[in-house]
Amino acid sequence: MNAHLPLWLIPLAPFAGFLINGILGRRLPKWLVTTVALAAPLAAFSVVLEAAAGVFGAGPLQKLLPQGLLPPVSLPLTETCPFAWINAGALHVDFSFVLDQLSLVMLLVVTGVGFLIHVYSVGYMGDDEGYARYFSFLNLFLFFMSVLVLAANALVMFIGWEGVGLASYLLIGFYFQKKSAADAGKKAFIVNRIGDFGFLIAMFLLLANFGTLTFTEIATKLGQDPGWQGGVVTVIALCLMLGAAGKSAQLPLYIWLPDAMEGPTPVSALIHAATMVTAGVYMVARNHVLFGHAPFALGVVAIVGALTAIFAATIALVQNDIKRVLAYSTISQLGYMFLGCGVAAYSAAIFHLVTHAFFKALLFLAAGAVIHGLGGEQDLRKMGGLWKKLPVTFAVTTVGVLAIAGFFPFAGFFSKDAILYAAFLQGANGRVLWLVGVVTALLTSFYMFRLWYLAFLGKPRSPEVHPHESPWSMRGPLLILALLSICGGWIGGTWAGVGRFGGFLAPSVGAGAAETGGSAHLELVLSLVAVGVALAGWLVAHLLYREKSTLAASLATALPGGYRLLADKYFVDEFYGATVVKPLLGLSKFFLEWVVEIGILGGAAWLLGGVAKLAGAALQRWQSGNLRSYAAWVAAGAALVLLFLLVPWATVLASLTAIHLGVAGH
Amino acid sequence: MSSLLWEEVPISWFLLLSAALFSLGVLGFLIKRNLITVFMSIELMLNGVNLSFVTFAHQWHTVKGQIFVFFVMMVAAAEAAVGLAIIIAVFRARATLAVDRIDLMKL
Numbered sequence: 001m002n003a004h005l006p007l008w009l010i011p012l013a014p015f016a017g018f019l020i021n022g023i024l025g026r027r028l029p030k031w032l033v034t035t036v037a038l039a040a041p042l043a044a045f046s047v048v049l050e051a052a053a054g055v056f057g058a059g060p061l062q063k064l065l066p067q068g069l070l071p072p073v074s075l076p077l078t079e080t081c082p083f084a085w086i087n088a089g090a091l092h093v094d095f096s097f098v099l100d101q102l103s104l105v106m107l108l109v110v111t112g113v114g115f116l117i118h119v120y121s122v123g124y125m126g127d128d129e130g131y132a133r134y135f136s137f138l139n140l141f142l143f144f145m146s147v148l149v150l151a152a153n154a155l156v157m158f159i160g161w162e163g164v165g166l167a168s169y170l171l172i173g174f175y176f177q178k179k180s181a182a183d184a185g186k187k188a189f190i191v192n193r194i195g196d197f198g199f200l201i202a203m204f205l206l207l208a209n210f211g212t213l214t215f216t217e218i219a220t221k222l223g224q225d226p227g228w229q230g231g232v233v234t235v236i237a238l239c240l241m242l243g244a245a246g247k248s249a250q251l252p253l254y255i256w257l258p259d260a261m262e263g264p265t266p267v268s269a270l271i272h273a274a275t276m277v278t279a280g281v282y283m284v285a286r287n288h289v290l291f292g293h294a295p296f297a298l299g300v301v302a303i304v305g306a307l308t309a310i311f312a313a314t315i316a317l318v319q320n321d322i323k324r325v326l327a328y329s330t331i332s333q334l335g336y337m338f339l340g341c342g343v344a345a346y347s348a349a350i351f352h353l354v355t356h357a358f359f360k361a362l363l364f365l366a367a368g369a370v371i372h373g374l375g376g377e378q379d380l381r382k383m384g385g386l387w388k389k390l391p392v393t394f395a396v397t398t399v400g401v402l403a404i405a406g407f408f409p410f411a412g413f414f415s416k417d418a419i420l421y422a423a424f425l426q427g428a429n430g431r432v433l434w435l436v437g438v439v440t441a442l443l444t445s446f447y448m449f450r451l452w453y454l455a456f457l458g459k460p461r462s463p464e465v466h467p468h469e470s471p472w473s474m475r476g477p478l479l480i481l482a483l484l485s486i487c488g489g490w491i492g493g494t495w496a497g498v499g500r501f502g503g504f505l506a507p508s509v510g511a512g513a514a515e516t517g518g519s520a521h522l523e524l525v526l527s528l529v530a531v532g533v534a535l536a537g538w539l540v541a542h543l544l545y546r547e548k549s550t551l552a553a554s555l556a557t558a559l560p561g562g563y564r565l566l567a568d569k570y571f572v573d574e575f576y577g578a579t580v581v582k583p584l585l586g587l588s589k590f591f592l593e594w595v596v597e598i599g600i601l602g603g604a605a606w607l608l609g610g611v612a613k614l615a616g617a618a619l620q621r622w623q624s625g626n627l628r629s630y631a632a633w634v635a636a637g638a639a640l641v642l643l644f645l646l647v648p649w650a651t652v653l654a655s656l657t658a659i660h661l662g663v664a665g666h
Numbered sequence: 667m668s669s670l671l672w673e674e675v676p677i678s679w680f681l682l683l684s685a686a687l688f689s690l691g692v693l694g695f696l697i698k699r700n701l702i703t704v705f706m707s708i709e710l711m712l713n714g715v716n717l718s719f720v721t722f723a724h725q726w727h728t729v730k731g732q733i734f735v736f737f738v739m740m741v742a743a744a745e746a747a748v749g750l751a752i753i754i755a756v757f758r759a760r761a762t763l764a765v766d767r768i769d770l771m772k773l
Contacts, residue, residue, distance in 0.1 A: 627765060628696055635692050
């Protein structure tokens with residue numbers, strides 16, 4: 001019944017788009033490039049939709065359509081490449097995909113939001129010379145991302161994992177003529193390598209201890225033997241967490257994400273907000289059984305998440321680049337998701353992942369529309385009063401801000417509360433995490449409304465620019481995402497906690513302990529606290545940036561130390577530069593310049609040259625120029641060959657040995 | 667009658683003679699300085715080889731060796747014609763036939 005659902009089409013359609021636009025794009029007319037670029041994610045999205053319709057039943061739709069067009073799909077659905085992929089001794093890995101509740105939700109986000117952002121990019125990148133290159137990279141990203149999501153084992157996931165890193169690198173460095181963009185690409189790639197190292201080690205350990213990389217088999221083995229508790233499982237889980245921290249920009253590896261804003265804005269929306277950076281959360285959720293057997297690692301996940309959330313939120317308070325504010329906000333929200341994973345509320349984390357994909361993509365795309373409208377201006381201090389000039393952008397940004405700040409009934413309210421609620425139920429430590437989360441929510445609300453006030457309200461601070469509203473290809477996706485940012489949270493089905501959504505995901509990620517044991521009363525109180533905190537953030541932002549716009553500046557001068565610390569992002573980049581980058585650079589410079597270049601390469605060249613020279617000097621004497629001496633050598637050589645051929649050496653040797661033995665015998 | 671005579675002379679004698687001729691040729695080629703003598707030594711070597719060809723051909727009752735000798739003689743004749751022409755040309759140009767002095771190609 002399920003067999004005909006072409007899972008392989010989900011990654012392959014974008015890959016075909018990548019090949020066509022990547023190879024032929026420069027020679028194709030622009031409309032064809034656009035068609036190919038949009039058809040690829042649309043094809044993938046329709047397969048995912050077909051699967052989703054099959055899963056959810058899609059009631060009336062199925063009755064309307066001809067019989068068999070949308071057959072019911074039962075999860076999980078596995079699809080394996082018929083050819084053996086890796087088969088070496090005990091190591092056996094299949095190239096297989098699995099569609100279960102978790103990957104279905106993730107795929108809906110990846111291909112759905114991905115498609116919207118492709119549409120938006122048509123307008124945003126319309127004038128760019130690298131139009132075809134841009135779309136081929138974007139399709140390549142979708143290919144790898146769907147491989148990552150569909151992977152049934154860690155190795156296939158690793159392919160996608162590395163691949164999205166590659167696509168991210170290519171797109172961050174899209175304007176590679178600009179040094180800062182090229183550097184940002186390299187930074188992202190290298191920092192991600194540190195995380196990938198953890199992922200690799202975890203895979204080796206999994207192979208060594210479980211003999212398999214398939215997620216379900218690992219879960220089964222963990223379930224069968226209660227001896228798998230802590231110890232090596234903790235090490236594996238921590239290594240996986242290192243990988244997740246690299247990909248999802250968590251402490252201490254978050255530094256690449258703010259710099260990644262050098263890429264085109266739709267890329268920031270798709271890769272560095274909605275999908276790729278959530279791969280770490282997805283991976284932790286995928287391995288939830290493993291993390292369940294490693295409570296210590298789970299605690300680390302929760303603490304790292306909470307710390308990252310508040311740490312990034314404080315930096316976001318004072319940033320003046322509109323995209324950087326959003327970047328730090330993304331890091332902070334990813335911290336929430338890890339906090340959710342860390343308290344074993346995986347469905348809450350995934351829920352937040354989904355809603356965050358909606359409203360953060362919306363905010364980024366709206367920021368893109370602002371930047372586009374202002375002709376490339378990203379500095380918040382030069383904006384202001386844009387609501388009159390860009391009414392649609394203003395409206396959707398307002399929705400996005402309300403959603404991320406957590407106002408009822410916008411999407412962020414439900415998912416953020418689900419995580420905080422789950423944390424609150426985890427005893428005393430959980431309360432601390434909850435408190436951190438609530439403070440972060442306050443900061444989030446503040447810096448988002450600060451952005452809102454600075455960019456859209458007040459008086460225009462640069463009267464010479466004449467902003468223009470963006471084309472429909474950009475406004476359409478904005479409106480759809482705005483709608484999703486409003487309604488996206490309703491799929492949860494409860495005030496706090498994850499209710500219906502959690503029930504749907506339960507076969508994939510298990511019903512977290514957090515979802516049980518609460519009460520409706522507690523839910524309501526916590527929700528009220530969250531909304532109150534969001535309101536407080538709005539109020540402070542309103543006071544500082546609306547009522548008394550000088551107050552913010554005087555506050556900054558009153559606390560110069562604190563302001564500098566935040567504005568310079570806690571000097572983390574400088575710290576890494578001094579402790580890691582510089583010593584490494586110095587070491588590699590010393591090593592490569594002195595040991596390798598002069599020592600090994602120079603030495604080898606000198607040695608080879610010397611040998612050749614000496615041999616030449618010796619053999620030179622042979623070449624006397626005397627013709628008869630050459631002839632004599634020829635004759636001597638011939639005589640030698642004859643001697644070699646005619647003398648029966650074997651017999652001679654045998655007789656010699658016999659004589660020797662005979663002597664010894666006496 | 668003649669076959670009787672053949673049987674009296676063992677095959678090794680012919681081969682020894684052939685080897686002696688060849689070695690004399692080599693020796694003359696290496697020692698002599700006159701270009702014409704060197705040339706004659708080469709002919710001597712060729713004929714030493716020819717003799718062993720004929721000998722073996724006779725021993726194995728095949729005609730291949732004999733045919734080969736014809737080829738060698740032909741090449742030798744051609745070589746004599748070309749070689750003598752070169753020698754005459756060299757003598758006209760350098761007024762000497764001493765091989766050691768014909769050293770224009772040396773560095």
